[in-house]
Amino acid sequence: MKKILFLFFLLLINLTFSQQKKDFTLASPNDKIKINIEISEKITWSVLHGKDLILAPSSVSMTLDQNEVLGKNDLLLNSKREKVKQTFESPFYKKSTVKNQYNLLVLNFKNDFSIEYRAFDDGVAYRFITKKKKNITVKAEEVSLNFDQDYKTLMPYVRDLRNPKDPYISSFEAQYENKKISEFAKDTLAFLPFLIDFKNHKKAVFLEANLQDYPGLFVTNNKSKSGFESRFSKYPLQETNGGFNNINRLITERADYLVKTKGTRTFPWRAIVISENDAELTNNDMVQKLSDPTKIKDLSWIKPGKVAWDWWNDWNIYNIDFKAGINTQTYKYYIDFASKNKVEYVVLDEGWSLEDDIMKHNPNVDLEALIAYGKERNVSIILWSSWMALTKNTAGIFQNYADLGIKGFKVDFLDRDDAKMVNSVYDIAQKATEHKLLLDFHGMYKPTGIQRTFPNILNFEGVKGLENNKWTPNDDVPLYDCSIPFIRMIAGPMDYTPGAMRNTTKSEFKPSHSNPVSQGTRCHQLALYTIFEAPLQMMADSPTAYMKEQESTSFIAKIPTTFDETLALDGEVGQFVSIARKKANIWYLGAITNWNSRDITIDFSFLEKGKKYEAEIFSDGLNADKAANDYKREVITVDSTTKSKYRLASGGGIAMIIK
Numbered sequence: 001m002k003k004i005l006f007l008f009f010l011l012l013i014n015l016t017f018s019q020q021k022k023d024f025t026l027a028s029p030n031d032k033i034k035i036n037i038e039i040s041e042k043i044t045w046s047v048l049h050g051k052d053l054i055l056a057p058s059s060v061s062m063t064l065d066q067n068e069v070l071g072k073n074d075l076l077l078n079s080k081r082e083k084v085k086q087t088f089e090s091p092f093y094k095k096s097t098v099k100n101q102y103n104l105l106v107l108n109f110k111n112d113f114s115i116e117y118r119a120f121d122d123g124v125a126y127r128f129i130t131k132k133k134k135n136i137t138v139k140a141e142e143v144s145l146n147f148d149q150d151y152k153t154l155m156p157y158v159r160d161l162r163n164p165k166d167p168y169i170s171s172f173e174a175q176y177e178n179k180k181i182s183e184f185a186k187d188t189l190a191f192l193p194f195l196i197d198f199k200n201h202k203k204a205v206f207l208e209a210n211l212q213d214y215p216g217l218f219v220t221n222n223k224s225k226s227g228f229e230s231r232f233s234k235y236p237l238q239e240t241n242g243g244f245n246n247i248n249r250l251i252t253e254r255a256d257y258l259v260k261t262k263g264t265r266t267f268p269w270r271a272i273v274i275s276e277n278d279a280e281l282t283n284n285d286m287v288q289k290l291s292d293p294t295k296i297k298d299l300s301w302i303k304p305g306k307v308a309w310d311w312w313n314d315w316n317i318y319n320i321d322f323k324a325g326i327n328t329q330t331y332k333y334y335i336d337f338a339s340k341n342k343v344e345y346v347v348l349d350e351g352w353s354l355e356d357d358i359m360k361h362n363p364n365v366d367l368e369a370l371i372a373y374g375k376e377r378n379v380s381i382i383l384w385s386s387w388m389a390l391t392k393n394t395a396g397i398f399q400n401y402a403d404l405g406i407k408g409f410k411v412d413f414l415d416r417d418d419a420k421m422v423n424s425v426y427d428i429a430q431k432a433t434e435h436k437l438l439l440d441f442h443g444m445y446k447p448t449g450i451q452r453t454f455p456n457i458l459n460f461e462g463v464k465g466l467e468n469n470k471w472t473p474n475d476d477v478p479l480y481d482c483s484i485p486f487i488r489m490i491a492g493p494m495d496y497t498p499g500a501m502r503n504t505t506k507s508e509f510k511p512s513h514s515n516p517v518s519q520g521t522r523c524h525q526l527a528l529y530t531i532f533e534a535p536l537q538m539m540a541d542s543p544t545a546y547m548k549e550q551e552s553t554s555f556i557a558k559i560p561t562t563f564d565e566t567l568a569l570d571g572e573v574g575q576f577v578s579i580a581r582k583k584a585n586i587w588y589l590g591a592i593t594n595w596n597s598r599d600i601t602i603d604f605s606f607l608e609k610g611k612k613y614e615a616e617i618f619s620d621g622l623n624a625d626k627a628a629n630d631y632k633r634e635v636i637t638v639d640s641t642t643k644s645k646y647r648l649a650s651g652g653g654i655a656m657i658i659k
Helices: 002-020 278-283 286-290 328-340 367-376 394-404 419-434 477-481 522-531 543-548 550-558
Strands: 022-027 033-039 043-049 052-064 076-089 097-109 113-120 123-131 136-146 152-156 176-180 194-197 203-209 217-221 227-232 236-242 248-254 259-261 264-266 269-275 305-308 345-348 357-361 380-386 408-412 438-441 457-460 536-539 565-572 576-583 586-593 598-603 613-620 631-638 643-648 653-658
Touching: 022 076, 022 097, 022 113, 033 097, 033 113, 033 123, 043 269, 052 123, 052 269, 097 286, 113 286, 123 286, 136 217, 203 278, 203 286, 269 278, 269 286, 278 565, 278 576, 305 328, 328 345, 328 367, 328 543, 345 367, 357 380, 357 394, 367 380, 367 394, 394 419, 408 419, 419 438, 477 522, 477 586, 522 550, 522 576, 522 586, 522 613, 522 631, 522 653, 543 550, 550 613, 550 631, 550 653, 565 586, 565 598, 576 598, 586 598, 586 643, 598 653, 613 643, 643 653
Parallel strands: 305 345, 305 536, 345 380, 380 408, 408 438, 438 457
Antiparallel strands: 022 033, 033 043, 043 052, 052 136, 076 097, 097 113, 113 123, 123 264, 123 269, 136 227, 136 259, 152 176, 152 194, 194 203, 203 269, 217 227, 236 248, 565 576, 576 586, 586 653, 598 643, 613 631, 613 653
């Protein structure tokens, strides 16, 4: 009898689960992409692009306090579908408007939570939504990514030596390692975004969006080595000074949870961008589409532009009658240079104040005099600050310097994206808005959509840019330059800091602190001003170097930092990229290659038909393979029927202004 009852009990359980098992499919508007969702004991999702499996069935869940697991043995209450087709303005971006079309599916469960899925023509996304009456504690989140084959990846690994025991302290600066999924470096973490190379020329970039009051997502290899699983930094409880000049905050104790947060809220998006050809990735709007709209009603005070920058060139100006350095005379020289070339800003990097107290100035820098001097010459001042110093009294510091006439802050050394840091970034953004200040989160922090919500945030670092490259002879910089437009740039703008006027071939590159050089040609550097997105774009070299190369400088100065339209012309990840952008009635074009020289064809069919245009073109010189500074400038007439072939030298490029 007991055996019969036991069998009956098992049958009842199986019957219950079979009744609960439900499948859903959500297709993209063009029907090419399909999300398949299966609800049983677990909730899994998979993604198809045509007949190709992009994501194999992968489980999702979220663990709250008291061991409540959202996504395990849940009772589905109902579902909701919707088709969305809209556009929104994006005034400080690579295009003036963004088209946002997708199909939506929301699954509502008994335990006061939902999962929302969106299928776009260029990718997919999902997020958890909770509807709890009381505050909740999130203990863990399961984000699994499984694959049907051992595909190649381009993965940025966490590389940071400041606190080896804490892998979540990260500068988010790393070149991409080309390895198969099964070759993921053991006992390490990688950060987002990263790329998977599928068959049939298809690629997918994995990222997150709308990160608020929550830690950023890292991944590591799963036990079967057929995919990845999530890792998140726990909430910081104790911190101490450390790192560079003791201006980092290193975590000495973490909680056993990710975040204590509101019970009714949306959580970050887990998104996959899918492309059929590589060039599509360089003109993707997924993060913009998934992020909250702007919270700033009056945008008139937000002024993108270029910045004459001091640090990379080590304040190295010469042929002058004063000692160059961190002093008033040097910065007046930078302001004069900026004014002459219609560069909107000068940044005062580290050294203008005490690093741990930016209310105390370097006595050699007369800040008020510089603000007045710049104002007379239509040049505004931006100040550098460590995150630690700024957060000692953010509102007071912003009030003080806004009253003086400072236009923004370059915030450095964040180096984390745990929930506490994420909340701090939002707090800084809100307070900067209240004082009409621009922000450049230079200090090792990657964008996840806050730039749409607070468009006074013009830049983020989260990239291994020219600043880092001046010391790294073993880095393949042209390869990296030809990779980040397809991967990192999808997340948002990059404070890469281009503009080197001393350029070298592969064999000649040597690190230098005061006379830094770039890998690749002069035209490679010029092209980056069109290719790399940065509404607050640095000019990294010294005024002396730029004045010696006035032809190149004048060309850079004419390129805007935001655009009305973007076209992905051609490209292959890690090989080369070609992009055209339009501002008003003028087109700007840039193309770069890795260390392999190549011929590319520029098809001008994007121009208005029946109209003649004048194209100012900077191309690699005939001897750029030996003298990377060598270039050719020409002005020619083109129209929509023009197709021109150009030779890109090793590490080379081409840059155009077409009007």
